[in-house]
Amino acid sequence: MSSADIKSYKSTCSYCGVGCGVIVSKDKKGKISLKGDPDHPVNKGMLCSKGMNLHYVVEDKSDRLLHPQMRWGKTHPLERVDWDTALDRASAVFSSIIEKHGPDSVAFYVSGQCLTEEYYLVNKLTKGFLKTNNVDTNSRLCMSSAVMGYIKTLGEDSVPISYDDIELADCFFVAGANPAWCHPILWRRIEKHKEENPHVKIIVVDPRATQSCSIADLHLQLHPGTDEVLFLAMGRCLIEQGDIDLPFIKKHTDGFEAYKELVMKTTLQEAAEICGLSEEDIKTAASFIGNAKGFLSLWTMGLNQSADGVNKNLALIDLNLITGHIGKPGSGPFSLTGQPNAMGGREVGGMATLLACHRNLNNPEHRSEVADFWGVDEISATPGKTATQIFEGIEEGSIKAIWVICTNPLVSMPDARKVEAALKKARFVVVQDISNKNETIPYADLVLPAAGWGEKEGTMTNSERRISYLDQFKPAPGEALSDAEILMRFAKKMQFSGFNFNNMAEVYSEYCQLTKNTNIDISGLDYDYLKNHGSVQWPFLNKDQGGTKRLFTDHKFYTANGKAQIMASGLKSDYEKTSADFPLVLTTGRIRDQWHTMTRTGKVNKLNTHIPTPFLEIHPEDALERGIIQGKTVLVSGIRGEVRLHAQVTDKIKKGTVFMPMHWGKILGNDFARANNLTGNTIDPVSKQPDFKYSVVQVALY
Numbered sequence: 001m002s003s004a005d006i007k008s009y010k011s012t013c014s015y016c017g018v019g020c021g022v023i024v025s026k027d028k029k030g031k032i033s034l035k036g037d038p039d040h041p042v043n044k045g046m047l048c049s050k051g052m053n054l055h056y057v058v059e060d061k062s063d064r065l066l067h068p069q070m071r072w073g074k075t076h077p078l079e080r081v082d083w084d085t086a087l088d089r090a091s092a093v094f095s096s097i098i099e100k101h102g103p104d105s106v107a108f109y110v111s112g113q114c115l116t117e118e119y120y121l122v123n124k125l126t127k128g129f130l131k132t133n134n135v136d137t138n139s140r141l142c143m144s145s146a147v148m149g150y151i152k153t154l155g156e157d158s159v160p161i162s163y164d165d166i167e168l169a170d171c172f173f174v175a176g177a178n179p180a181w182c183h184p185i186l187w188r189r190i191e192k193h194k195e196e197n198p199h200v201k202i203i204v205v206d207p208r209a210t211q212s213c214s215i216a217d218l219h220l221q222l223h224p225g226t227d228e229v230l231f232l233a234m235g236r237c238l239i240e241q242g243d244i245d246l247p248f249i250k251k252h253t254d255g256f257e258a259y260k261e262l263v264m265k266t267t268l269q270e271a272a273e274i275c276g277l278s279e280e281d282i283k284t285a286a287s288f289i290g291n292a293k294g295f296l297s298l299w300t301m302g303l304n305q306s307a308d309g310v311n312k313n314l315a316l317i318d319l320n321l322i323t324g325h326i327g328k329p330g331s332g333p334f335s336l337t338g339q340p341n342a343m344g345g346r347e348v349g350g351m352a353t354l355l356a357c358h359r360n361l362n363n364p365e366h367r368s369e370v371a372d373f374w375g376v377d378e379i380s381a382t383p384g385k386t387a388t389q390i391f392e393g394i395e396e397g398s399i400k401a402i403w404v405i406c407t408n409p410l411v412s413m414p415d416a417r418k419v420e421a422a423l424k425k426a427r428f429v430v431v432q433d434i435s436n437k438n439e440t441i442p443y444a445d446l447v448l449p450a451a452g453w454g455e456k457e458g459t460m461t462n463s464e465r466r467i468s469y470l471d472q473f474k475p476a477p478g479e480a481l482s483d484a485e486i487l488m489r490f491a492k493k494m495q496f497s498g499f500n501f502n503n504m505a506e507v508y509s510e511y512c513q514l515t516k517n518t519n520i521d522i523s524g525l526d527y528d529y530l531k532n533h534g535s536v537q538w539p540f541l542n543k544d545q546g547g548t549k550r551l552f553t554d555h556k557f558y559t560a561n562g563k564a565q566i567m568a569s570g571l572k573s574d575y576e577k578t579s580a581d582f583p584l585v586l587t588t589g590r591i592r593d594q595w596h597t598m599t600r601t602g603k604v605n606k607l608n609t610h611i612p613t614p615f616l617e618i619h620p621e622d623a624l625e626r627g628i629i630q631g632k633t634v635l636v637s638g639i640r641g642e643v644r645l646h647a648q649v650t651d652k653i654k655k656g657t658v659f660m661p662m663h664w665g666k667i668l669g670n671d672f673a674r675a676n677n678l679t680g681n682t683i684d685p686v687s688k689q690p691d692f693k694y695s696v697v698q699v700a701l702y
């Protein structure tokens with residue numbers, strides 16, 4: 001086949017928040033192949049195992065939802081209907097529930113995998129027209145503690161760095177993250193940088209010796225949940241060693257004296273004991289930072305998914321602030337986004353507690369600005385229910401109808417059996433997805449088939465504020481429609497004005513205008529620019545100057561007085577207590593070749609061969625006490641449920657801690673390997689992000 005017969009499209013990988021550029025080629029017969037985009041600034045042609053196999057997922061239609069399906073009553077089976085019937089029913093049920101019980105009796109639960117345009121429309125629909133702020137997202141399970149950490153310290157949810165800072169840094173502090181497996185292409189860049197510059201220091205903080213530790217100069221294998229104590233102890237060491245930037249602190253920050261007082265309250269010896277570390281190691285970590293010219297702190301779920309998630313974020317960002325390592329090359333706090341468009345979702349206000357373009361839902365002026373822009377009377381001042389609160393609301397009966405888009409809460413939500421019980425009680429459940437493997441479908445009254453990656457166009461924003469355009473390169477199968485189209489058709493059925501867009505470029509253009517004069521201003525941006533010039537980092541100054549590589553280079557922060565706020569609490573939230581019945585701490589996480597609840601990566605044989613079955617990592621001494629040997633099936637019991645899986649006996653995990661991956665839901669209809677049978681409902685009091693990293697359990701031979 002000649003090259004003239006092959007058409008190329010540019011897109012972005014739809015898995016993690018690294019945001020690698022891909023080039024998709026389609027031949028005359030429609031066969032798709034894919035490679036990393038060599039000109040893309042993020043990955044420079046590289047792709048990880050998940051990205052390399054994306055096209056298999058696109059081509060396999062075996063599990064695709066192809067037609068709307070509906071049941072007429074809870075005891076009736078789902079049956080095929082046309083789109084009009086499906087959306088007429090949805091609008092009739094939503095209208096009648098809202099009329100009887102008020103707007104807050106309905107909720108939308110969406111996803112960090114939605115495109116920005118979809119996120120924008122669902123927020124406009126709920127907050128502007130349905131008059132409820134009950135629209136939350138699985139990003140609540142992912143980044144909300146980081147969002148609050150940024151807002152409290154820097155004034156807004158703004159990641160200050162650029163990936164190009166990687167090659168300019170000489171100290172990487174990686175806490176609660178395993179980027180070697182979960183953000184592989186960024187890690188390749190860090191590995192290469194270290195290989196070429198052996199003096200570069202890497203510190204990894206994790207109760208497990210993960211793949212990321214293989215190139216670390218120092219692994220701080222702390223007790224789960226003690227990260228904040230460690231960061232404050234390191235702050236103390238930096239102050240005592242004189243490795244802080246006093247001129248920066250005095251001129252550009254508030255709160256240092258209170259911080260200093262707090263960190264001095266705990267001696268290094270006490271902190272080391274709490275964390276299960278040596279004093280020497282804590283001092284060494286602080287000295288690596290103290291000697292660095294460029295210091296990047298990287299973190300993700302290990303800190304965010306915690307009862308203390310915000311406090312851990314604050315204490316980590318403080319290390320950048322007291323050393324003045326922010327707003328300059330090679331330096332800054334660098335939260336690693338889990339999902340491909342979690343940041344794009346936050347930009348459009350895609351959470352129950354946010355408003356578009358970093359506006360504040362609690363601020364009446366901000367609510368008026370957005371209401372005026374959308375041409376509606378007002379936006380409700382009542383904060384919406386967050387992810388766990390939505391399912392609690394269904395359980396207690398205050399929320400009657402839920403619309404789930406592009407997410408699989410029956411596997412991904414904590415205490416999954418409680419979510420199951422809640423969904424059984426819901427009056428009306430809509431599930432909008434691409435896959436019939438979504439475990440939430442059996443609870444649905446209405447199933448809507450959605451278009452997947454490559455079957456629609458739109459934009460996403462990665463972890464470094466980089467906005468990319470994703471081209472459509474194939475039609476959606478069957479009668480599946482893009483999420484945006486489904487939402488617009490529903491809005492029209494509800495007779496809402498403001499959804500008469502002819503295409504996604506118009507949706508994006510409306511959103512861009514809403515950003516005008518905010519700190520994330522992209523009002524000069526449009527699809528044409530993105531298609532012709534490639535991706536850009538917000539804020540977008542103008543078509544001549546392009547985007548913004550690094551924030552806060554002038555050390556003016558987005559707080560009221562322009563100063564960054566050094567703050568730390570030192571207060572410990574309520575973790576579950578270990579006991580004779582439940583003496584071990586379970587922490588959950590991800591493996592290299594699977595993504596979330598495996599509805600896509602689980603379809604690819606090559607990816608399934610890496611780690612084909614779920615497992616429990618247990619320390620040899622904990623295993624010996626229980627007569628557990630490698631490979632044997634064990635029963636893990638917790639307060640809320642149990643799982644059965646095989647034991648992996650390894651000294652890579654801290655004694656007293658066990659680990660299992662979160663990906664597996666039901667296998668052959670049985671939930672015996674679902675990690676979220678064991679996790680609880682403890683949430684961070686500020687970010688409302690659930691704790692997936694600390695549940696007490698017992699383990700026994702099965």
Ligand code: SF4
Binds near residue numbers: 018050185
């Ligand atoms: Fe996709 Fe993330 Fe892998 Fe890049 S690193 S190819 S964005 S999964």
